[in-house]
Amino acid sequence: MSQPIVHGPAISTYVRSVRLALQEKGVAHELKEVDIVAGAHKQPPHTSRHPFGKVPAFEHDGSCFYESSAILRYIDEVFPGTALMPSTAKERALANQVMSIVDSYGYTPAVANIFIPRVLVPMLGGQTDMEKVESAKAPAALFVSELERLLGSSQFYGGSNVCLADLHAFPVLTYLAATPEGKAILESAPNLRNWMGRMAKRPSVQAVMPS
Ligand SMILES: N[C@@H](CCC(=O)N[C@@H](CS)C(=O)NCC(=O)O)C(=O)O
Missing domain, CATH: 3.40.30.10 (Glutaredoxin)
Known part of the structure; x- marks a missing residue:
């Protein structure tokens, strides 16, 4: 191959x-x-x-x-190696649901409307559109609260193993967490914050997303 x-x-x-x-x-x-x-x-x-x-x-x-x-x-x-989707239909439904939530309801408020104007635009010499940021706070908070609820007390969205949903959600949440608005939103998501800590320690994350 x-x-x-x-x-x-x-x-x-x-x-x-x-x-x-x-x-x-x-x-x-x-x-x-x-x-x-x-x-x-x-x-x-x-x-x-x-x-x-x-x-x-x-x-x-x-x-x-x-x-x-x-x-x-x-x-x-x-590719061979560890399976990155869980083995039961219900667990896979959860993983697929989380991946869709990231695409449909997470990326735009968290990255396009909060992270990019708040962090990337000023880094490139531009000015933050605070109206855009403010109007993204409520949808970003809903995104976070739903991911918090769906994770519950599990280690990962794949249960005790990492799955594609974890890998799809983590980069978006990392960017959200790098903004003051995201930090405030994540205050009310302790499970998600602990999950982010677990994810950050993975060798894959350290290779692809060095701090
Ligand atoms: N639905 C696409 C979304 C890809 C996407 O939005 N990528 C962003 C970067 S993370 C992009 O290309 N942004 C540049 C632009 O929209 O002009 C996917 O799942 O790959």
């Missing part, structure tokens, strides 16, 4: 989820940086891999596809 290629910037949450899954499986891969600040993701050749102009895109064994949750499930099915 050929070595997979992940196209995208190392700082992207979705690129991180894909690379975390590869690390958890022990699969060596190549990261081909796409300069999203310069807009390279909206131009060829990247749009030939991802017509919607997003990252990541994933290449393996002559195929190229996109959508992180599809890539994550492919990695789990194709």
Whole structure:
């Protein structure tokens, strides 16, 4: 089997989820940086891999596809090593639910509307749109409270083992936690904060998301 290629910037949450899954499986891969600040993701050749102009895109064994949750499930099915989805249908439903929540209700408030304007924009010399940040606080808080409820007292979203849902949620929550608004929201999510501590110690996280 050929070595997979992940196209995208190392700082992207979705690129991180894909690379975390590869690390958890022990699969060596190549990261081909796409300069999203310069807009390279909206131009060829990247749009030939991802017509919607997003990252990541994933290449393996002559195929190229996109959508992180599809890539994550492919990695789990194709590569040997520890299974990254739980064994029962109910547990898998929970994991799939969490992955969908991240995509549908988490990423936009937590990353696009809080982290990016609050941290990335000022780093690049711009000014934070505080109205955008303020209006994202309630949906981000709902996202966090729901993930807190669904985790309950479990170690991971896969029960006692890490699963794809953990790897999909962690990069988004890490960025949210790096903002004052996110820190305040996470105050009322002790299970999630403990889970973040457990996740941060994993060798995969240390390899892909060095602090
Ligand atoms: N549904 C896509 C979302 C990918 C996505 O939103 N990626 C972000 C980076 S984390 C991106 O490409 N942002 C650049 C943009 O929207 O212009 C997936 O699951 O891969």
